[in-house]
Amino acid sequence: MKDEKSWDWHSGKKEIPVKEWQNRFNWVEEPYVSPDGEKIASIVNTDEARFSVCVNGETWENNFEKAWSLKFMPDGRLATLVSNDEEWTACVDGVSWETRFDYTWDLKFTPDGSSIAVAVQKDGQYGMAVNDTIWDRLYENISGVVLSDQGTSAAVVQADPLGQGDIEGFSSGIFCAAVNGVAQQEKFMNIWDLSFDSKGKQLAYSIRKNRVDYSISRGSQPWKKNFQFSWKPEFIDKENSVIAPVRQGGKWFLFKDEAPFWNKSYGQLWKLAIHGNGKKIAAVVSDNFGKWTVCENDETWNFYCDTIISDLFYSDNGNLLIAVFKDKGLWDIAVNQKAWNIRADKLWSPVVSRDDTIVAARMEKDGVFYLVVNGKVYKEYFDMVFEPQISPDNDKILLKTMKNGIYSRQILSLDKVL
Amino acid sequence: MQDKDTLTTNAKDVIDEGVEKGLSRLTPEKISKVINQVLTKETGARFKAYVETCMRCGLCADACSIFLSNDRDPRFSPAAKVKQTILEMIKKKGKVSKLFLKDAVRIAHAECNVCKRCSMYCPFGIDIAYMMLLVRRICHKLEITPLYIQDTVNSHSATMNQMWVKEDEWIDTLQWQEEDAREEFKDLRIPLDKDGADIMYSVIAPEPKFQAGLIYQAAVIMHAAGLNWTMPSTPGWDNSNMAMFTGDFEISGRIAKAHYEAAAKLHVNKIVMGECGHAFRSVYDVGNRWIGWTMPPVKLVHAIDFYHDLLTSGRIKIKEKYKKTVTLHDPCNVSRGRGLHEKAREIVNILCESFIEMTPNREHNYCCGAGGGVINCGPPWKNTRMVNNREKKEQLERTGAKVLIAPCHNCHSGLEDIIEYYGVEMEVKFFGDIIYEVMEKEIYQKRRLK
Numbered sequence: 001m002k003d004e005k006s007w008d009w010h011s012g013k014k015e016i017p018v019k020e021w022q023n024r025f026n027w028v029e030e031p032y033v034s035p036d037g038e039k040i041a042s043i044v045n046t047d048e049a050r051f052s053v054c055v056n057g058e059t060w061e062n063n064f065e066k067a068w069s070l071k072f073m074p075d076g077r078l079a080t081l082v083s084n085d086e087e088w089t090a091c092v093d094g095v096s097w098e099t100r101f102d103y104t105w106d107l108k109f110t111p112d113g114s115s116i117a118v119a120v121q122k123d124g125q126y127g128m129a130v131n132d133t134i135w136d137r138l139y140e141n142i143s144g145v146v147l148s149d150q151g152t153s154a155a156v157v158q159a160d161p162l163g164q165g166d167i168e169g170f171s172s173g174i175f176c177a178a179v180n181g182v183a184q185q186e187k188f189m190n191i192w193d194l195s196f197d198s199k200g201k202q203l204a205y206s207i208r209k210n211r212v213d214y215s216i217s218r219g220s221q222p223w224k225k226n227f228q229f230s231w232k233p234e235f236i237d238k239e240n241s242v243i244a245p246v247r248q249g250g251k252w253f254l255f256k257d258e259a260p261f262w263n264k265s266y267g268q269l270w271k272l273a274i275h276g277n278g279k280k281i282a283a284v285v286s287d288n289f290g291k292w293t294v295c296e297n298d299e300t301w302n303f304y305c306d307t308i309i310s311d312l313f314y315s316d317n318g319n320l321l322i323a324v325f326k327d328k329g330l331w332d333i334a335v336n337q338k339a340w341n342i343r344a345d346k347l348w349s350p351v352v353s354r355d356d357t358i359v360a361a362r363m364e365k366d367g368v369f370y371l372v373v374n375g376k377v378y379k380e381y382f383d384m385v386f387e388p389q390i391s392p393d394n395d396k397i398l399l400k401t402m403k404n405g406i407y408s409r410q411i412l413s414l415d416k417v418l
Numbered sequence: 419m420q421d422k423d424t425l426t427t428n429a430k431d432v433i434d435e436g437v438e439k440g441l442s443r444l445t446p447e448k449i450s451k452v453i454n455q456v457l458t459k460e461t462g463a464r465f466k467a468y469v470e471t472c473m474r475c476g477l478c479a480d481a482c483s484i485f486l487s488n489d490r491d492p493r494f495s496p497a498a499k500v501k502q503t504i505l506e507m508i509k510k511k512g513k514v515s516k517l518f519l520k521d522a523v524r525i526a527h528a529e530c531n532v533c534k535r536c537s538m539y540c541p542f543g544i545d546i547a548y549m550m551l552l553v554r555r556i557c558h559k560l561e562i563t564p565l566y567i568q569d570t571v572n573s574h575s576a577t578m579n580q581m582w583v584k585e586d587e588w589i590d591t592l593q594w595q596e597e598d599a600r601e602e603f604k605d606l607r608i609p610l611d612k613d614g615a616d617i618m619y620s621v622i623a624p625e626p627k628f629q630a631g632l633i634y635q636a637a638v639i640m641h642a643a644g645l646n647w648t649m650p651s652t653p654g655w656d657n658s659n660m661a662m663f664t665g666d667f668e669i670s671g672r673i674a675k676a677h678y679e680a681a682a683k684l685h686v687n688k689i690v691m692g693e694c695g696h697a698f699r700s701v702y703d704v705g706n707r708w709i710g711w712t713m714p715p716v717k718l719v720h721a722i723d724f725y726h727d728l729l730t731s732g733r734i735k736i737k738e739k740y741k742k743t744v745t746l747h748d749p750c751n752v753s754r755g756r757g758l759h760e761k762a763r764e765i766v767n768i769l770c771e772s773f774i775e776m777t778p779n780r781e782h783n784y785c786c787g788a789g790g791g792v793i794n795c796g797p798p799w800k801n802t803r804m805v806n807n808r809e810k811k812e813q814l815e816r817t818g819a820k821v822l823i824a825p826c827h828n829c830h831s832g833l834e835d836i837i838e839y840y841g842v843e844m845e846v847k848f849f850g851d852i853i854y855e856v857m858e859k860e861i862y863q864k865r866r867l868k
């Protein structure tokens with residue numbers, strides 16, 4: 001769990017020289033920074049085909065033939081996927097799991113850090129491993145791996161073998177969802193977009209029943225109604241209902257439990273954002289070919305962009321609906337219909353303060369990186385800006401940056417930024 | 419060499435299990451229902467205009483290399499392909515026989531490369547390729563698509579890549595190529611999931627499956643050019659799209675979505691794609707538009723454009739020009755479809771000492787004969803394809819060149835088939851092969867500091 005209260009919100013600037021790592025190792029891979037900004041780490045090459053992880057200048061004691069997918073967990077621990085003697089496993093803060101696999105990928109964590117999951121392949125069979133324990137049953141193939149906030153693991157699995165060019169076998173439906181390794185009963189021609197309810201108990205997903213009929217399945221219970229296509233569903237109403245974008249007659253609709261939910265239809269409708277178990281529902285929509293906007297509770301925003309809306313989400317309190325979008329080739333953010341107009345070359349999804357007064361993001365413009373707060377670009381620029389954090393009392397920003405080979409963590413009071 | 423007449427006759431008798439099984443399940447009701455649904459609900463003014471405008475003037479006939487390869491047999495002219503399929507379906511109000519449908523599958527899937535060459539010669543710009551894709555859409559809905567290409571589409575739908583490459587196999591292949599390439603550059607990397615890199619490099623699934631060396635070459639080129647690049651470890655790495663060619667527009671859209679979402683998630687400036695033409699058509703024109711993205715939501719650069727930039731900016735320097743005489747095949751989808759043919763010539767002239775144009779060329783070039791999903795219909799249709807590629811073979815032979823550059827995967831495989839089948843003395847290369855062979859293996863930044 002991220003425990004922002006315990007972080008250092010008072011020291012001005014802390015610096016860690018990183019450039020000198022280049023002299024100590026054959027090469028240093030891209031850096032990652034801990035949520036509290038106290039640690040910076042990279043995978044480093046120590047010798048021919050030998051890799052380790054360097055954290056704040058200290059190298060892990062063990063080393064590996066290969067290492068990839070370095071990630072800080074929300075609680076500040078550092079995880080990666082490693083291989084020795086052609087066996088793979090996960091490694092957390094330098095301690096490897098005991099179970100070994102023929103391959104591991106798609107490293108995931110729960111927000112509280114209590115569960116770490118990976119997709120695994122062992123003896124040509126596929127599944128997941130959570131906290132060093134592999135699923136009881138493995139399958140022919142796996143895709144669409146997900147982990148609920150509570151640590152339930154799920155994926156689309158191929159339950160039956162399929163011969164080369166066996167289009168009849170494929171049409172008979174060989175895919176099902178597996179939860180914690182247990183295959184759900186119903187098999188389909190295709191399954192995509194696994195979506196957990198907020199308790200991590202139920203699963204809903206897009207299905208293809210036959211060559212042309214698509215629908216939604218809640219657990220193993222497919223909707224009876226068929227559609228021309230569908231996108232990722234979500235649970236609402238205390239997990240009692242499922243909503244999903246579905247295509248009918250060449251138009252996209254939002255359906256709830258097999259019935260139309262919103263009145264308007266669109267040329268495209270996807271990326272549902274939910275607040276308060278469905279009190280507020282929003283989606284990215286296009287009502288005019290090539291023009292994108294947001295629809296919230298069946299009302300479209302007074303806003304358009306011409307390229308893409310890549311992220312859409314509510315702040316925790318639900319007061320802010322935030323869209324990351326691209327218009328005329330440049331990236332921007334819109335908060336409650338209002339665009340910031342920062343025109344970035346690269347832009348990351350913003351973070352929001354607990355009281356919804358601060359929205360902070362990092363962006364790249366003309367080859368340098370900036371911090372942007374509530375649409376205002378902070379004056380200083382850097383070689384890299386990592387994800388900012390906002391203090392629990394909503395008046396400071398933790399800015400993590402890299403400049404001239406020096407990593408720096410600094411606390412900015414809001415008045416300095418705005 | 420086989421007798422052409424036997425083969426032409428045989429084309430009608432090709433047994434494709436996917437088609438046969440699908441036909442055996444069809445009822446007259448289902449046939450007319452699907453045809454009428456597609457023709458009335460999935461077409462618009464464009465379709466109506468095409469159907470009503472064609473004057474049967476025949477100007478499109480000579481534009482079609484398949485027509486030419488079949489001794490100008492009128493059955494193979496573009497307008498005749500429409501007459502034998504769509505027009506008949508309209509006339510009979512969808513009440514067509516299984517035998518008719520079997521012919522329609524052959525015409526739309528094996529006797530048209532949806533290359534759009536004929537449209538350039540039609541006074542009204544009638545898009546025959548669009549009409550043939552409409553026939554394929556009907557075949558898709560009737561479940562009579564040829565087996566091999568259907569299996570490819572099944573793979574796309576389940577794995578988001580066209581060759582059933584499993585998620586671990588993809589990453590493992592990249593790591594293996596990276597390790598091998600360290601023989602040349604000891605610190606070379608194929609950076610996976612590098613958030614905020616400038617370039618996401620995407621390929622088509624045959625590369626990790628059969629031609630991993632091409633990923634190796636690309637990695638060497640990227641590394642030497644000193645670029646900030648990455649490849650996604652997750653699905654979305656495959657830019658190809660056979661669903662677009664079977665009329666499975668839904669799966670085609672999902673594939674394009676996966677590709678662009680992978681790029682957006684990595685916050686890259688642009689996607690650079692390997693040497694493939696149909697994949698370019700998918701992500702630049704077809705798949706993206708089904709989603710509602712009029713233009714690519716992340717800037718998309720084809721390998722020709724990319725190499726041109728590297729070579730003209732000096733990021734990649736040539737040690738010594740390639741000696742053998744080369745000719746160049748302009749892939750339809752990036753030449754007629756995107757106008758990259760002049761840049762392709764500039765690359766050839768930078769890389770090679772001696773270049774012979776094939777005729778016709780540039781946007782007028784003939785299709786390789788494999789494009790439009792025709793090669794993907796697999797072994798049952800190979801002989802038909804070879805007969806239909808006779809004109810292409812003659813075009814290649816007329817150049818007298820020993821090396822044929824084809825900056826497209828489909829073209830590459832199709833041209834290799836022609837060369838082998840007709841015994842043409844030529845070898846086919848990608849631009850990447852030649853660049854890798856003649857480039858200075860030094861890192862751009864370091865060299866500049868010298």
Ligand code: SF4
Pocket residue numbers: 481482483484495496499529530531532533534535536537546547785
């Ligand atoms: S699209 Fe190409 S292959 Fe098809 S009819 Fe026209 S010229 Fe011939």
Ligand code: SF4
Pocket residue numbers: 471472473474475476477478479496497539540541542543544
């Ligand atoms: S050139 Fe155009 S109008 Fe003439 S026959 Fe061909 S498609 Fe019809």
